[in-house]
Amino acid sequence: MNKLQTVKNTQIDVNLIHTCVIILLCALCTLQLKAEKVEPDSLDRFAVSTNALYWLMTTPNVGIEIATSRRFSLAASIGYNAFNLPDKFGTPGALSNPKLNHWLVTQESRLWLRRVYEGSYFGFHLMGGKYNIGGLTWPKILRGYRYQGYALGAGLSYGHEWKLGDHxxxxxxxxxxxxxxxYDKYNCGSCGKRVSHRARHIATxxxxxxxxxxxxxxxRRTVIKHVPTYVEETPVVIHETPDTAHNAIEELIYEPEKEVNDTLKFGVYYDVNQHEPIQLRLNSYLDSLRGLEILAVKIDGYASPEYTAIYNLMLSERRARGVAEQIARVLGIPASGITMTAHGxxxxxxRHKAEVVMMGDEVNFILDSNSDPEIRKQDLRALSDxxxxxxxxxxxLRRTEVTIIYR
Structure with missing residues (x-):
């Protein structure tokens, strides 16, 4: 009677665990899909992967990952080991029948600290599978016995990814x-006798x-949609800068033009929707002015036409102010003496840069035919190029221009 009651209690526990796992999985998927709304075509969404450590355990495996937003992704993997290892004698006269047979399915929800597929992330994972393992030299618990059963688990993880190329x-x-x-515990051998049955909860x-x-x-295709003109709503990110363009921007953080009559001019460039200058590169250029008398500093902030006019005006102001504060710190001059202009x-x-890429006629036509900035942006997005x-x-166009007069 006690054994029957134990079996029933075990079945109730297992059913409860299954239900909790399913509820958690559904909740995570729902939260991820609603966490951050972006244009689907602004992301490289799908990826496949394989775990080299799993292969070292003679277990073929494959994983897929889907980016649900710029900082969230949903990953799933499966590993399956159906191989018996070479037989050896574990006890005198008896084959140990070594094996690591199992299959394991893992689902993980990942929060990336920067953006999907780049840098570090924290994850929450769920897993489940069946196993039939034993007769192994290590760990010691597997030497004389075989364990057959199933496993469920959940945990938190930390990971980091490094780029090997564009993809x-x-x-x-x-x-x-x-x-x-x-699991059931058996004596080693192809037809070993069952020793015991156990159910355990462990932290591992x-x-x-x-x-x-x-x-x-x-x-990536161009998406034409209305962009709100009020500040209270965060503007919609239409695209992400590709890696090649991002690397080019890194090289253009400052680009000195010329130094004539004690006048220094250079530009600070930004990634999409960013306003913080890279201080080390900016400082390396300003170092040449240390100890000199600064007569005037003029800063002009600009933005590319991807957001609303009001938001771009605020963004260009943040860009100009960030550069002004850095210049004031490095050169030891009051920020109040720096002239700043936000152009949006x-x-x-x-108009000028479009000529360089042979799109001057189309861009000029759009700019000359309407003065409303939002209509201009919609017409630009409708261009085939x-x-x-x-x-x-x-x-x-995402830049801050700096002019410093000194002696």
Missing amino acids: WRIGASIGAGWMYLN VTNASLSFKYIFPTH DDWEGL YRVLLYRVFPL
């Missing part, structure tokens, strides 16, 4: 949490990986 990544992660093990390492990932490039949308810069403006012209 390749190498990553490492480690995680710990809870596991529920339900639940995830470890050294993975290689390939990200499938997404074809850089229409004249767009809008991606040329997006990736070759707009990065050069």
Whole structure:
């Protein structure tokens, strides 16, 4: 009677665990999909990966990952080991029948600290699978016995990924949490006798990986949509700068033009929707002015025409103010003595740069035929070559121009 009651209690526990896992999985998926709304075509959304550590355990495995927003992704992987290891004699006259047979499915929700597929992330994972393992030299518990059953688990993990190219990544992660093990214990051998049955809850390492990932490039198409003109709503990000353009911007953080009659001019460039200058590069250029008498500093902030006019005006003001504060710190001059102007949308810069990419006629027609900035932006997005403006012209408009007069 006691044994029957124990079996029933175990079944109730297992059903409860299954229900909790399903509820958690559904809740995580729902939260991720609602966490951050972005244009689907602004992300490289799909990736496949494999865990090298799992392969060292003779277990083939594959994983997929889907970016649900700029900082959230949903990953799933499966590993399956159906191989018996070479037989050896564990006890005199008896085959140990060594094996690591199992399958394991893992789902993980990831919060990236910067953006998906780049840098560090924190994850919450759920897992489940079945196993039939034993007769192994290590760990010691597997030497004389075989364990057959199933496992469920959950845990928290930390990981980091490094770029190997535009679409390749190498990553490492480690995680710990809870596991529920339900198994039968057998004496080693092909037909060993069952010794006992147990169900255990343990705290343990639940995830470890050294993975290689390939990200499938997404074809980006221009999305024409109305952009709100009020400040209270965060503007919609129409696109992300591709890696090649991002690297070019890194090289253009400052670009000195010339030094004539004690006048220094240079530009500070930014990634999309950013306003913080890279201080080390800016400081390295300002170092040449240390100890000199600064007569005047003039700063002009600009933005590319991707957001509303009001938001771009605020963004260009933040860019100008950030550079002004840095110059004041480095050169030891009062920020109140620096002249700052926020220009917002850089229409004249767009007109000039469009000539360079052979789009001057189309851009000039749009700019001359309507003065409303929001209608202008909608017409620009409707151009068949809008991606040329997006990736070759707009990065050069996101800038702060600095003029310093000294002696």
